[in-house]
Amino acid sequence: MRWVPGDGWVLLAPAKGVAHGGVWRTPDGTVVKRLVPGDERPGRYGYWRRQAEVASSGVLEWTKGLRAPRAVKVETDPDGITLWTEGVVPGPVSVDEAAAALGRFGLNRVEPANWFARRILRDRLDDDAAHGGWAGCATADVLPADVRRLCGELWTRRTDVLRELDRLPHQLVHGDIHPPNLLRRDGDDLIAVDFDQFGIGPLGFDLGYLLQSTRAPIAELVAAYQAGSSEAWSAADVRRGAVLTAAITLVARAAWALTQPDPGEHLERLVAQTPIVDEAVRHASYKAE
Incomplete structure (x- = not known):
């Protein structure tokens, strides 16, 4: 079955580029990003699975200076990967x-x-x-x-x-x-x-x-x-x-x-x-x- 966004999801960013399949906010405030297959070479800048690797490793949830939102889950299916992360309310950054x-x-x-x-x-x-x-x-x-x-x-x-x-x-x-x-x-x-x-x-x-x-x-x-x-x-x-x-x-x-x-x-x-x-x-x- 082809992957589709859930009911009530609000589109935050449309699909763009090679691996970016769109970003949504779910009714409970979770942010969902869809990754679609692209470059399979891990060391290359365009490696399409990298954001899933980042989320699964948790490496950027404790770093100083910059941190990533907490990953909720990572789901893989035949058409791509879906990342679920905690929602973050934006604020001013100089x-x-x-x-x-x-x-x-x-x-x-x-x-x-x-x-x-x-x-x-x-x-x-x-x-x-x-x-x-x-x-x-x-x-x-x-x-x-x-x-x-x-x-x-x-x-x-x-x-x-x-x-x-x-x-x-x-x-x-x-x-x-x-x-x-x-x-x-x-x-x-x-x-x-x-x-x-x-x-x-x-x-x-x-x-x-x-x-x-x-x-x-x-x-x-x-x-x-x-x-x-x-x-x-x-x-x-x-x-x-x-x-x-x-x-x-x-x-x-x-x-x-x-x-x-x-x-x-x-x-x-x-x-x-x-x-x-x-x-x-x-x-x-x-x-x-």
Whole structure:
């Protein structure tokens, strides 16, 4: 029998992407997320079973900085997986609170499982290369000339960027930090959702994703991150990881958006964050020479 939502369930988020089959709230307040089959490679960023693994392991119900809502049950059927988690009432989260929570999250020590994502940016760049790279950004008249030039340089130096990220300390990462995934504060920590790319990544990775969703100065975010982590790492390294991650992601998303009927906000974000892309190119250029 084909899986269908229960009676009285309220749709919170429609299906999107490859493995996301929708999110609902049940009459008793439980949140249900449906996962549909996709990439079966456990280490890849798009591994479709990862959120079920996170819920079943319980690993993110005790971590500091970020925590996942308590898992109620995980049900598998021939068509996919259904996750049941406790409902969480959203509340305000400032960007400084988010950055500080990410700093604390990086301090957690967890033995990596085989289903942890390990090479999110490298996998995404490999996928982009298989589809022609970021050539659209180099010729898009809707982008300023300096932005087009920086996009081309960043693509050319992408291996140097990855090498720089590999040199940084590696730690737990949420993998897809942006405000809608940060539900509310819980003491000094934040309740977060959508750990579909959770795993191990370079220092500053999550901060780089957060950077794309705010106009807050990067120096402010790094300072908050340092406060949350009790300055466990150098501010220069945190900033380098965030800048390199943000730049790769900003340009990659813009390149994808240019292939869509409505590019949406990705081009605007790229233009607004041009200094971040320029800084990333300078990091890669300096190390490559």
